[in-house]
Amino acid sequence: MSTFGRRKVVNLTLHLRKKRVEWKPTAGEVCSNKNFSFMIMQTQAELNYQRIAQAIEYLEKNFQHQPELDEVAEQVHVSPFHFQRLFTEWAGISPKRFLQYLTVDFLKSKLKETTTVVEAAEAAGLSSQSRVYDLFTTLEAVTPQEYKQRGSITIQYGFTETRFGTALLGVSERGICWLSFIQTDGDAFASLEEMKTYWHNSIFRENKELIAEYAMRIFTSPRQPKADTPLPGERGRG
Known part of the structure; x- marks a missing residue:
């Protein structure tokens, strides 16, 4: 899946979670202690939504200096531990993973030009080209050079049915390098x-x-059991 696609998923996750806290009880219902407690919880949920939306905006604007967890947590006025938990709950991924998505998206745009891996690493705020390699192989299942050349790899592919509809998957020796969904025949x-x-x-x-x-x-x-052994060529994506 492209980084653009991943960011759309994060935004959709935030939107759906926000919709869950938008219900407002009527004036008569407010008299109930139970509903009063719910309104307090709802207000806290709305505050958490705003915090995570603000954190995402901050990461998108400042990813090139690779902000640490403490720095982003300070921007939304919560502890790093609390921020880590909130972000993962609301966005569906950790702050670190989201920062990696933003970074690899930027690196891909740089490598489409004549930029070398070293130059791309410096522009993205990474300490070395080895970090570029790690990001690409972990998130894109290809090396930076393979991405720049758009290939020189073997991709095994197929269509499969999912609860989101029919999907096309492409898999390199390192993992999934393509994911798209089919809207019509x-x-x-x-x-x-x-x-x-x-x-x-x-x-x-x-x-x-x-x-x-x-x-x-x-x-x-998540409620179903997962296989104990990794799939062939699969790399960690958590």
């Missing part, structure tokens, strides 16, 4: 061509069994 071919155009220097092989394994892992409900 005609979109399946278009999505496949889009992936092949994006990774135009790569070799593509359909592998329904492998894609089914990945889909089961990433779209499994």
Whole structure:
């Protein structure tokens, strides 16, 4: 999934959680102690939403100097421990992971130009090009050089059904390097061509069994048991 797509997911998560706290009781209902307690909880939830929205805005504006957790927590006037918990609860990912998404998005835009990996690392506020390598292999499942060349890798792909609809997954030897959702029947071919155009220097092989394994892992409900062993080529994404 692209970083743009991940940021859309974060924004959607925030929106849905905010909608859960927008209900207002009527004047008669306020008399109930239970509803009064709910209103207090609702006010706190609205405050937490504003804090996390402010934190996201701060990270988007300042990611190039790679702010620490303490710095961002101070911006929203909570302790680092409390901020870590709040951000993960409301945004669905940790502050560190969101900062990594912003950083790799910036690095990708730089590498599309003639920028070297060293220059891209400096522009993103990273201490070395090895950190660029780690970000790409962890979040994009390719090396910076492979991304810049748009390939020289083998991508196994397939369509799979999820609770969000039909999805197209592409998997390199390091993990998932492509994820898109199919809106209509005609979109399946278009999505496949889009992936092949994006990774135009790569070799593509359909592998329904492998894609089914990945889909089961990433779209499994948190209440369902997960496999104990990692999938082939999978890297940590937590």
